[in-house]
Amino acid sequence: MYTSISTLSHLIAAVKAATDATLTTEPNEIKRIRTGGLPIGTNNQYFTTWDFINGMIRDHSTCTCGFEEMAELAAALSKHLPTATTREEAVKAVRAYAGYLNRLAAWSFHYFPWDIGKHLTYYTTASVTGSTDLSRRVHVTEGRKVRMTWQPLDIIVVATLATRENPELCNDVLKELPFTILQDHAVVSGESMYAWAPVISTAPVHVKERQCDAPVGRIRYSQATGNKIIVQYGEVTEDIETPVLGEIMPKYLDKLLEVGRAVWKSTFQTKDIILLTVETMD
Structure with a gap:
């Protein structure tokens, strides 16, 4: 062909x-x-x-x-x-x-078939996030807003991009909006979701944050592992530093747990398709 x-x-x-x-x-x-x-x-x-x-x-x-x-x-x-x-x-x-x-x-x-992992579980349920250092948490200043919609969940949130902290990275994403991509769940790091974006960014990154230090609602962008948009909705254990892309506004955080649980079920059990649409608001 x-x-x-x-x-x-x-x-x-x-x-x-x-x-x-x-x-x-x-x-x-x-x-x-x-x-x-x-x-x-x-x-x-x-x-x-x-x-x-x-x-x-x-x-x-x-x-x-x-x-x-x-x-x-x-x-x-x-x-x-x-x-x-x-x-x-x-x-x-x-x-x-x-x-x-x-x-x-x-x-x-x-x-x-990630559900095979249920047969290979740890004996302990103790948290391993003792290395969390809140003093290292990044503060995202007011920036460009984007709308994030998960279908068929019909859940919509608004996020602020880190356009001051990582302007070049944010610009790489913004110029490709809108796009709709397959949403999946992390299988190692904890309560985190990611989706491979139709973006190939080699932009310089000025601000990174350890995943275990990040707040619920943090949006990351991983250039090094396939150009993924990552949304944290709960506890994350990995201490790897990842570029900060933004954060979901506080008033929408209560919806994230519902999204996270549905995406976890999709990735590990049902394989139902959940799509994430990201679009600008101006």
């Missing part, structure tokens, strides 16, 4: 079209792998294949096992990237391909 592409600009357009087609619809190749539609897997089982591709797609998307479109796009990129007439064109092509890979990672993550 992509072997007939003749120029880098045509390739960029093709990659963006493939990415846009999967913003709210599961890619067919992901569905085939997770439902056993491909004869790949030792001893007539495909769970190990699913496990392998989920990790490899998320980390660097170098596994082409079953991903014919990804393999073709990678080959086309390798062929045409040296023909870029400017650095900007080359960067644009790589950004487009990275965005496509992030979309594959989002759907692979969503349908992965």
Whole structure:
């Protein structure tokens, strides 16, 4: 399908079209792998294949096992990237391909059978957030407002972006609004939700915050793990520092727990699709 592409600009357009087609619809190749539609897997089982591709797609998307479109796009990129007439064109092509890979990672993550983890639980229920340091919590000043809507939950909140603290990062997100993306739940850090955004940001970051120090309602943006918008709705245990994108306004915080619980159930149990729409308010 992509072997007939003749120029880098045509390739960029093709990659963006493939990415846009999967913003709210599961890619067919992901569905085939997770439902056993491909004869790949030792001893007539495909769970190990699913496990392998989920990790490899998320980390660097170098596994082409079953991903014919990804393999073709990678080959086309390798062929045409040296023909870029400017650095900007080359960067644009790589950004487009990275965005496509992030979309594959989002759907692979969503349908992965995380509920298997209920059989591998810790013996203790004690909190591990003793390292929380409230003095390190970031204060977000008044900035641009965005509306965040979760469907089909029909829950709407308003958030303030950290346009003074991280102006370049916020601008990267703002210029891509509005967008609608698949919402999922963290599987390691605690009461946190994230969604792969259709943004590839390499903006400088001036303000970061440890996740365990952040308040309920904090909005983070992870450039390093797939360009994800992250919303904290409760206790988080990770002490990794993440760029601050903003915070949900206090009067809407009571709605976050409902969203978080529904998204947790979707990610770990039902696999129902919950979509997050982010849009400007001015």
